[in-house]
Amino acid sequence: MNAWVFPIAALVLIGYGALSARLRSTVVSRAIVFVAAGALLGQAGDFVPDGAANESVRVLAEATLAVVLFTDASAVSMGGLWRERALPARLLGIGLPLSVGAGTLAAVAIFPGLDPWVAAALATVLAPTDAALSLPVIEDPRVPRGIRQGLNVESGLNDGICVPLLIIFLTVAESGEGVAQAGPVRVVVTEIGYGLAAGVAAGALAGWVLSRCTAKGWMNPAWQQINAVVTPLLAYSAAAALGGSGFIAAFVAGSVYRTVAGRGVAASTELTERTGELLNALTFLAFGAVLLGPALSALDWRVACYAVACLTVARMGPVALALLGTGARAPTVAFVGWFGPRGLASIVFVLILVEQTRLAERELILTVVTWTVAFSVLAHGVTAPLGTARYTAWRASHARERAH
Secondary structure, eight states: OOHHHHHHHHHHHHHHHHHHHHTTSSOOHHHHOOOOOOOHHHHHHHOOOHHHHHHHHHHHHHHHHHHHHHHHHHTTTTHHHHTTOOOHHIIIIIIIHHHHHHHHHHHHHHHHTHHHHHHHOOOHHTOOOGGGGHHHHOOOOOOOOHHHHHHHHHHHHHHHHHHHHHHHHHHHHHSSSSSSEEEHHHHHHHHHHHHHHHHHHHHHHHHHHHHHHHHHTOOHHHHHHHHHHHHHHHHHHHHHHHHSSHHHHHHHHHHHHHHHHHHGGGHHHHHHHHHHHHHHHHHHHHIIIIIHHHHHGGOOHHEEEEEEEHHHHHHHHHHHHHHTTTTOOOOHHHHHHHHHOOOHHHHHHHHHHHOOOOOTTTHHHHHHHHHHHHHHHHHHHHHHHHHHHHHHHHHHHHHHHOOO
């Protein structure tokens, strides 16, 4: 490993931090900055040895995703979520399966000869959304709370839902038999069951410790923060040790942690949120340096077409169908459909696929996912502030029209 990799990464972080407030009001998102910086570094020199590159990015991305999922879940009020459950339920129950189906059909059409089960695996890798890439939408109070919370919950749960689907598709693709056997079904049940169990246990334990020990004056503020940081680590690692999904565990742990900890949860998760931001920045820096650089020479019209189709037709069409009957107007349907960026979960899934399978199409899948994420980082980063401003202006105008 190049001795300058960590000093350079630290300088990039400091440089972005110096301009972070200024950039917040522009179309240059944090992810755009770090992916671009990583791509430049990757072209400038060999900072990570080839043998360790994918594994390094995967470990970093998995840790980031676990922390982000926990933080997102701990910020969601279960009471509020239950009252506004219609949107996330439709996005996950209708939109997600349709998105996987549309992505599969697009892959078969664009890449002739691609095995349908491999196409389904590719579509599943790219189905999860990443709310961190559209923070201007999630954090803007002008956007209705139901939409913000719906998109946030969707991004928190859809990767957990996609884990068992990906396992089934990869198992069948590798077997070459075309029919799912009992083995994958048992794996799916194990992934979900142990993931849920580990998440509930970790969240309940950490929340109880925070609530009881803080009330008795036994726990100082610094360790309240540390308690929250290690909770997703406990949930993820326990689930992995049991054979379950660490991502399901991390999200469930955040939800249970908030419920059990009660009023003290908000004050205890500030360090976790900052840790997630740091890991997120480092992940996209590594993504640009390790994955995007080599993919630059592999871009062709088929890869570009699939990336665009994945972010538009295969996402927005299913969302439109999922929202039928809700009374949502066209601008709302388009807004919700467009802001489904691809990021951390797709990076994690494709690296797991590359490292743990022997599929002949591994390199093609890695290239397609890399470019789709790169396109998403740019397109959703640029359009998030502009799209939010236009949508909220339309809503304000529509509200005035109804008032008259």
